[in-house]
Amino acid sequence: MSNGGPEIEQLIQLLARLPGLGPRSARRAVLHLIKKKDQLMVPLSAALDRAVDAVRTCEVCGNVDTRSPCGICSDPRRAESGLLIVVEDVADLWALERAGVGAVRYHVLGGVLSPLDGVGPEDLSLDELVARAPQFSEIVLAVNATVEGQTTAHYITDRLAGTGVKVTRLAHGVPVGGELDYLDEGTLSQALRARTEL
Amino acid sequence: MSNGGPEIEQLIQLLARLPGLGPRSARRAVLHLIKKKDQLMVPLSAALDRAVDAVRTCEVCGNVDTRSPCGICSDPRRAESGLLIVVEDVADLWALERAGVGAVRYHVLGGVLSPLDGVGPEDLSLDELVARAPQFSEIVLAVNATVEGQTTAHYITDRLAGTGVKVTRLAHGVPVGGELDYLDEGTLSQALRARTEL
CATH class of the missing domain: 1.10.8.420 (RecR Domain 1)
Incomplete structure (x- = not known):
């Protein structure tokens, strides 16, 4: 060799x-x-x-940037919507930014609850989320639609119950451009239940 | 964004x-x-x-290494076999080394003849190959089994004809672990023609 x-x-x-x-x-x-x-x-x-x-991690939201607070947290226009989107990972934050979801702020959890992998509430930035919550009018839980993601979403909803802030989650449904016969039953039944009028 | x-x-x-x-x-x-x-x-x-x-390119064979001549060209044991293997690319040289083909030397052409892409004989290290040839007893053309590769092999054979060095090429046949019904007809007919006795 x-x-x-x-x-x-x-x-x-x-x-x-x-x-x-x-x-x-x-x-x-x-x-x-x-x-x-x-x-x-x-x-x-x-x-x-x-x-x-x-590169450093933003001390407010957990995003990676070359400054802390990051560009998103230090942009005053992003405060106006009152929307805080909670994501598992910086990659998800970037994906939402690429999708152009608008002038919102983010909170990066740093993972999801996973007792099997030894990830408990103390490993995620949950205390920071609860502390930030009163500054916002609505918190969107944009965690992955996995078992761990949904467990984490339920846990966060409980933790935020005392703050009085409205907590929502992303819609489930047929992906844009997706074909029905490739979709799993869970997605299809959710999409049917959440059908909207044309 | x-x-x-x-x-x-x-x-x-x-x-x-x-x-x-x-x-x-x-x-x-x-x-x-x-x-x-x-x-x-x-x-x-x-x-x-x-x-x-x-990192530098070996001035003898065209391999990349941290010294020039490279480790292969400066290893005296590799001269003994008298075998020079001609490859298109450094990646091919590395692949042959990983396969453990033995104590041989290499010559990296830097590509194959391709009139459509404007690659002519002057773009490959052919003069260097002809100059090196007399030091070896056999030159193996290990170029890819593509049209360009085979054209290049024919061209090199012509160029080396005057040197009197024996010129060979890699065997064509069924890849080890390969299944017959996934192979193209060209490979199969070559493999039948070059059949060996058990």
Whole structure:
């Protein structure tokens, strides 16, 4: 085995730990980086250096940004809607932002309750959520439609009951562009029950 | 859109240019890097810095390594077999090394002849190959079994005809573990013609 020195081997091993890349695709990626050294490898190295220094977690909502409070929490227009969207993960926050859900604020839980994985209420940013709640008129629980997600949603609803803030959840139904015969029964029956008039 | 500052956005865009990663998986990868800052992001940043400085192309064979001549070209035991394996790409060299083909040397062409893509003989390291040829007793053309690969193999055979070195190519046949009814007709007829006695 001579894959070109320990520096290259180590780079492959580190890239292989990224989600979506395995050892084989990490090797391809490293070769691509080496081929495009000036156009890709050098800028990527510099961008990573900058990100290592700059990235921090927002102390208010848990988003990642280069400042804390993050761009969303420090934008005064986002306070006007009175809407706080609770998500499991920063990836979900970014997905909602990409969907253009409007001038809202977020709260990143950092996971969902999962007794089997040893994740209890104290591991999530629930106290912070309860403390923030009175600033908002409505809290939308945008947790995943999994068993753990729904358990977490119920737990949060109980915790927020005392605050008097309205708590809602995302609608269940047929995904836009989705075909009915590929959908599971749970989604279909929920979509039928929540049918809307045309 | 507020994906957390220009540093994060730039990192996503650069990672999305790696083969096997698109914008969506690059975003997931960046979030993973941020979550595992100390275990993954910092080491990856350091490994990239080191690789940018260290990686070079071997001036003899075209392999990538941290020294030139590379580890393979400077290993005297690899001269004994007298075998030179010609490959299109460094990825192919690595694949053969992983397969443990033995103490051989390599020559990386840097591509295949492809008039449609504007790749002519002058774009490949063919003069270097002809110059190296007399040092070896046999040259194996391990180019891909594509039309371009086979055209390139014929061209190289012509170029090497004057050197008197024996030129061979990889065997065609049924891949180990392969099932006959998934194979194309070309492979099957080649495999039948090149059948060996048990």
